Amino acid sequence: MAEKVGVYVCHCGSNIAGMVDVEAVAKWAGANVKNVAISKDYKFMCSSLGQQMIEDDIKKEGLTRIVVAACSPHLHEKTFRRACQNAGLNPYLCQLTNVREHVSWVAKDKAAATEKVKSLVSAAVARVTHQEPLEKMFVKVNPRTLVIGGGIAGLQATLELADAGYPVTLIEREPSIGGHMAQFDKTFPTLDCSACILTPKMSEVGQHENVTLHTYAELEEVSGSVGNFKVKIRLKAKMVDAEKCTGCGICIEKCPKKVLDTVFEAGMGNRKAIYTPFPQAVPRIPVIDTENCTYFTQGKCKVCAKVCPTEAVDYEQKDEIIEIEVGNIIMATGWKLFDCERIPQYQYKRLDNVYTNMEFERLCNAAGPTNGKIVMRDGKTEPKSIAIIHCVGSRDANFNPYCSGVCCMAALKFGHLVLEKTNAEVYSFYIDMRAPMKDYEEFYQRLLTEGMHFVRGKVAEVNNAARNEREGGKLIVQYEDTLLGKQKRMPFDMVILMGAIEPQADAKELGLKCGISCSMAGWYTERHPKLDPVATMTDGIFVAGACQGPKDIPASVAQGAAAAARVAGMITKGTVMIEPIVASIDEEGCSGCKICNTMCPYNAIEFDEEKSVSRVITALCKGCGTCVAACPAGVITGAHFNNRQIYSEIEGILWDAQPAEVASG
Amino acid sequence: MSFEPKIVGFLCNWCSYRAADLAGTARIKYPENVRIIRVMCSGRVDPSFVFKALSLGADAVMVAGCHPGECHYLEQNYKAMRRFHILKHTLRAMGLEEDRVRLVWASAAEGQLLAEHIEKFVADVKKLGPLNWGHNWAENGDRLHALEAIVKEHEEAMEVKS
Numbered sequence: 001m002a003e004k005v006g007v008y009v010c011h012c013g014s015n016i017a018g019m020v021d022v023e024a025v026a027k028w029a030g031a032n033v034k035n036v037a038i039s040k041d042y043k044f045m046c047s048s049l050g051q052q053m054i055e056d057d058i059k060k061e062g063l064t065r066i067v068v069a070a071c072s073p074h075l076h077e078k079t080f081r082r083a084c085q086n087a088g089l090n091p092y093l094c095q096l097t098n099v100r101e102h103v104s105w106v107a108k109d110k111a112a113a114t115e116k117v118k119s120l121v122s123a124a125v126a127r128v129t130h131q132e133p134l135e136k137m138f139v140k141v142n143p144r145t146l147v148i149g150g151g152i153a154g155l156q157a158t159l160e161l162a163d164a165g166y167p168v169t170l171i172e173r174e175p176s177i178g179g180h181m182a183q184f185d186k187t188f189p190t191l192d193c194s195a196c197i198l199t200p201k202m203s204e205v206g207q208h209e210n211v212t213l214h215t216y217a218e219l220e221e222v223s224g225s226v227g228n229f230k231v232k233i234r235l236k237a238k239m240v241d242a243e244k245c246t247g248c249g250i251c252i253e254k255c256p257k258k259v260l261d262t263v264f265e266a267g268m269g270n271r272k273a274i275y276t277p278f279p280q281a282v283p284r285i286p287v288i289d290t291e292n293c294t295y296f297t298q299g300k301c302k303v304c305a306k307v308c309p310t311e312a313v314d315y316e317q318k319d320e321i322i323e324i325e326v327g328n329i330i331m332a333t334g335w336k337l338f339d340c341e342r343i344p345q346y347q348y349k350r351l352d353n354v355y356t357n358m359e360f361e362r363l364c365n366a367a368g369p370t371n372g373k374i375v376m377r378d379g380k381t382e383p384k385s386i387a388i389i390h391c392v393g394s395r396d397a398n399f400n401p402y403c404s405g406v407c408c409m410a411a412l413k414f415g416h417l418v419l420e421k422t423n424a425e426v427y428s429f430y431i432d433m434r435a436p437m438k439d440y441e442e443f444y445q446r447l448l449t450e451g452m453h454f455v456r457g458k459v460a461e462v463n464n465a466a467r468n469e470r471e472g473g474k475l476i477v478q479y480e481d482t483l484l485g486k487q488k489r490m491p492f493d494m495v496i497l498m499g500a501i502e503p504q505a506d507a508k509e510l511g512l513k514c515g516i517s518c519s520m521a522g523w524y525t526e527r528h529p530k531l532d533p534v535a536t537m538t539d540g541i542f543v544a545g546a547c548q549g550p551k552d553i554p555a556s557v558a559q560g561a562a563a564a565a566r567v568a569g570m571i572t573k574g575t576v577m578i579e580p581i582v583a584s585i586d587e588e589g590c591s592g593c594k595i596c597n598t599m600c601p602y603n604a605i606e607f608d609e610e611k612s613v614s615r616v617i618t619a620l621c622k623g624c625g626t627c628v629a630a631c632p633a634g635v636i637t638g639a640h641f642n643n644r645q646i647y648s649e650i651e652g653i654l655w656d657a658q659p660a661e662v663a664s665g
Numbered sequence: 666m667s668f669e670p671k672i673v674g675f676l677c678n679w680c681s682y683r684a685a686d687l688a689g690t691a692r693i694k695y696p697e698n699v700r701i702i703r704v705m706c707s708g709r710v711d712p713s714f715v716f717k718a719l720s721l722g723a724d725a726v727m728v729a730g731c732h733p734g735e736c737h738y739l740e741q742n743y744k745a746m747r748r749f750h751i752l753k754h755t756l757r758a759m760g761l762e763e764d765r766v767r768l769v770w771a772s773a774a775e776g777q778l779l780a781e782h783i784e785k786f787v788a789d790v791k792k793l794g795p796l797n798w799g800h801n802w803a804e805n806g807d808r809l810h811a812l813e814a815i816v817k818e819h820e821e822a823m824e825v826k827s
Binding site: 072073074098100101102103105106107108109112113115116119120123512515517518519520525537538581599601602622623624625626628629630634638641643646647649650651653654656657658659660 | 689693744
């Protein structure tokens, strides 16, 4: 039976029509392409009028197949499938061919672009006539959600879901939740005390009846798919029995081994070998750092075990792998600070009084190593002048091209704290001052009046080569003042480097475990940069906070809540639709060679010993089609991408080519 | 008029097809010669697709997938890679320039890279000139038979499916 295909070529305003002669394509398809019953062009096919046109034509003209030449199927495939369904046509009998992203937006020549669109339309028509109706499949959604990362984004997501009554498992690799926010003293622009607003959320998570919290834990493996993930989690050995420990802290007090804390204190202070990162840690259970503990390195000490009133210290504890089942996963793995040593001309770690922004956060913090006193490395001298260098590793072609987004505001906050706590003069060396969010510009204006100095220009280097008495013993900042157009130098007691926000070192590795990808810079890729900023390309995996891109606290909280809302929606609905694009084997033709069994990465093909044939377990198949291509007997069919459909597509796409002579002779 | 090769590109749904989408969104210009067919995974690319395209008049074929180790389906692009080497070997045996087929990797974030791959491939195929089966086969009749056999096999495979 001949199919009646409707072809609809979209102008997309001028996005397509500006480069492609869409009217000519529509006319050509109507007159020349086999099986085409109707061919039209329209301003915006995705508009409700465009969709209505398709629906009406299906009903009135009895179209049996639809081809839309418009944008990427990743944008509007669902839209047009829905239109078909509304008109009673199986949604899989619709083919969207991408003539915007793949043609009009990348082409230079109008005639060549129009020819390319013709070949894509011809391919889609050829393909669609062989497409088969498919039925959508639904799977149940496990109500439990895994949240990875206990920073502010992860905490917010966890609480939103837990408060809505859904079970959440939160894992955090450090011994306490809290993330970077726990390290800060104040938050811009309101100057709220960071700990005061964060710790209530931390303890709420720690005590919530719907939250299962695993700290000192890392993701090992993820399998399954949306609705039904199986996750393996490594619970690193804390060497402290969480059941017995009361969190009294005597072990920490008595531990004789001091260790430089490069994580929470950013190298500004010490902790013990048995420790919680900070006093308000959640949970309050300490862990033993076995790399530095005297017992683990030298075989004796055991002071912690001796003083523990509940015998909770257990030196024999081993890592444990647990397996849980969840319906959705929210990645909130955060960021790491740029390694400022990578810019040698700023002399970090070579000259004493050059600090990173995280070091300065700890220096300002009332709970930090100096109790919030801003002093130099000698621990007592208050600086008389401080330089803050912006964009260290950000907006720099040698390191990260992007703007880290939060450093300007953090620098303003530092300026305010310096002016409040000391008598020092404070200078900001900025490229551009970025203060776009609510109340940020006002904060900048406030600092201008508070007496912070602003110099527009990038600092070339920091050195200690004094040229005169005034510079003696100081850090000399060499810079270009771009407003004056002059090279200048100025002596300071202290320099703060505003290091960039970078993706976590293992972001890519973790992303691969969950099946999501990273941008070139290493940020997790959201499904759509504007319209779907929390979902990812992999159904059931969501992103929140700075792992998706540099973000300040309000934005991280908003994204955490948004991710939770998406997950809650799926749980409430109870089921999720999965594409029926799966493989199937014609057992009649199967020779039982088992080649496909070894091809499948999901073990979705089982072998029936009795009948000596292979069989696809539909629930496990993800539809990659590798087995289809591998089957020597050609009896595996990949639904919606079967050989007939792809061969036809190749035939159609080469409608204007000269076939090899042999094919005709 | 200069030679404009017709090239069929098989792009995987998750990385390279999205890289092409991204190239478009970013308005990165590249030659119009590559016509894209979407497959779910580069592992789906049956070598017969490549022969089919070449026999129907394509001057070259590009297969693009996720980077090794980053496949959406864990490791199926390795299978594409293995097949690709055999495919090249077969092309050589048939007297075809093996450079008419190319396998490239591009992640969903690498629109620029994919555009560069396409730019380079089109330039290289232009140097090779149009695919000229007859010329190559004239010297050896066996090759003609080999291709006939392959085309016939396709048709049989298609019969099974339809």
